[in-house]
Amino acid sequence: MTFGLKSFLKAQYGDIKYDFNIYYPDSHEPDNREWLVTNGLGGYASSTISGANTRRYHGLLVSALTPPVDRHMILSRLEETIKIDNHSYDLSTNYWSSGVISPTGYKKIESFSLYPVPTWVYEFEGNYLIKQLCLIYGTNELQIAYYWLAEKPNATKKVSLSLNILTAFRNVKSQVRGRSDEHFPQFVSPKHTVIILGKSEKRMCISFNHGSYQVENNWWWDYHYLHETAQVLPDTEDLMHLGCIKANLDHEIPFALSVSLDEVCGLPNFNDTVINALRRQAQIIKKSQLPNNSLATALTLACDQFLVVREAKEINTAIEGYHWFNDSGRATMIGFEGLFLVPNRFAEAKNALNLYSEKMVSGLIPNRFLDTSNKISTITCEYNAIDVVFWWGVALYNYYNVTNDLNYLKFQLPIMQEVVTHIINGTNPGVKMDAHDGLIRTIDANNEFSWMDAKVANMPITHRQGKAIEICALWYNFLSIFQHFAKLCNYNKNYAKELNDLSELVKNSLPRFWNSSKQCAYDVIEKNGVLNKSFDDSIRPNQIIALALPFRFFTIEQEKSILKIAQEELLTTYGLRSLASKDSCYQAYYGCGFVQADQYHRDLSYHQGSVWPYLLGFYSSAYVNVYGLNSQTKPQLLKLWQPLFDHLLNDYCVSAIAEVFDGDSPHKPNGAVNHCLAVAAALKWYKTLN
16 A cells, blocks of 8 residues: 555645656665756755765755856755654665665655655655655755654654754865864754855855754765766765754654755745745746646656756756756757747746847857856856857747747847858858858867767867758758848848848758768768868768758758658667767767766767757657648657657656667666756657647
């Protein structure tokens, strides 16, 4: 007999307006599927269902010191023990460098739910402990509550809880080794404690509604992070044991704990905290106008996890993926429809368009933002990609098609003209339009300007010097969109002929990408700047990106052939391979098949065969562009998406989609546990197909 967690949650917080999944872990081994919740500032809480931290990135309170970047570990974990009469039970699960798993609290977990807030049910011979966690949106505050539910309401069992608080104040990408002489100053008062985090000026503030706190200030040694072992990275860490809270549990009053960065919070009222979170979730779900089922809920709320603020009070950018990516122009613009338009978040969509246009330099917008706490460099963002500004144009096009906001459009046209001028005259060294055919050429031995930009020892792995198909197709689309908008707004008639002539030149040049021998498109023409002499005929998904755009240039027969080749060579259960499996450079497994793959081998395979789920969105768009969206094509596309929908609900990280999968079956997930572009594409196509 199961506990009935969904019924408990509805009884506790009123009628929950959306559906959600309940998970039932196997008690024979730790359930190390991950979970993640975010706070809109770049911070998050994340671990596994079992409670074991298996990554250096796992922690209960991770805060962005310069939102949304500079993420630092504030609260690593709680080591929990419940005492029922004279029997003590550990709730925690840990991996240690010795190879031991101890304690084994996972054996007591009866069920888990991510929504409305992460909730665990522990069973003790018909009695239940409910643990809940809520990261308060828009703040760096975490609240945790524990409820004791006895089998018999009048049971007289004496129940108490001990919480050992552990931290390693650090950047999430680093690890800490303890020193026996190192202690964190603490200021203790009844129900409140303030801890100075090492040599920093940052403070961890703890409040709790009842119980007592005992200062400890000692190190717990040699926690082991399984995922770091697999990536040949330092995989052990020591955590500072700050202190222990002890409290009695009764049937009426749950124990509630608040942990925050810098701001001393009042005593936690956990029930109100969850109701506020539910209210916000319900508003997001209602606005999206999607069916009320667990998949629609998970997709909608998963997209919300990426949206953050930068230099503003309202959402205006998106984190590329968790746990280690920062916000990104490419992710925000490619994912624009799923992140903003599908869930009807139009004000935030405009904020994002504004932010990135304001950050424009020499016709380019930032590819990614960097941590600002890095004292080695003062650079805060990278202008190392040419496609991102073109995706900004596509996002603007999609925004107008949904909102018909002509007034906003008028303010963007001078910016679009500025982009065109810079592209024609040359922008980033290594990027220039070829005046002969109007196509974009990129040549720089040290940089790759497309999305396939992984580097090893500062050298691109998948170098595509020359004229790359999706970049040139995006350039043509940018020009066509600009033309379309200029006509709508009666903009700069003197410029119209020049723009039209350039657009026609590019359109007439693009068919040169056709590879008649393989009946698909070249990935790159004029490699290394050699005119008409060198072609890259690698079969990659970039030609599918070109087919997915609103303005196309191949014949319909050619497009059908490209789709056929992609289906045969690239399409898998979870997305498109980044390189055809028959290619001599193909890497079938992320990390080149090594059980423990270092950074070099992970990057080597990143764009050389790894499956990218987000590319299924482009494949779907290309398919609809060619065959239409109708009663015949909808079921076929839905069948393609179903494995990813199932993955989102059940695998790797619940309510998330992995960044990449292995190229070969069984297509093991890897990379970031939650990838912005994959989730945004999945939400867009869920709505389109339903």
